[in-house]
Amino acid sequence: MKAHVYVTLKRTVLDAQGQTVADALRRMEYRGVADVRQGKYFLLTLEDGLEQNAAQAEVERIAREVLTNPVIEEFTFRLEA
């Protein structure tokens, strides 16, 4: 089973990296992009035989306690069989 975890800065936190990408796209004359936010992506490969519920709980715990800085970041994740 695989878990995809997406960590992004909270809406209220300035994303300088994302703004730099957005500015660069405008200068390079790419059209149609109003805003860019940049985050991190983790692909966790889980051990075989882990049950769906246990996997859900463990990935949620890892994302919350290790992969995310709760002061400025938030996360979402999804499991893939």
Add this chain to the structure above:
Amino acid sequence: MKAHVYVTLKRTVLDAQGQTVADALRRMEYRGVADVRQGKYFLLTLEDGLEQNAAQAEVERIAREVLTNPVIEEFTFRLEA
């Protein structure tokens, strides 16, 4: 419309950052994670009135030409209305 772009190192490229996270999880006694790969996540907010086909083409072009280093990285993306 929003576009989610995920950029990861190619399978054949050593992901030292991901391995460090995996080692840390093991040392911290989190169970059930066999492997970690780390990548980047971009959330693009597209301008209103962009058609689905045009958006698809533009995001694909931006991901390929700007957000990804084709020598060592690959990308996937999805559009969200």
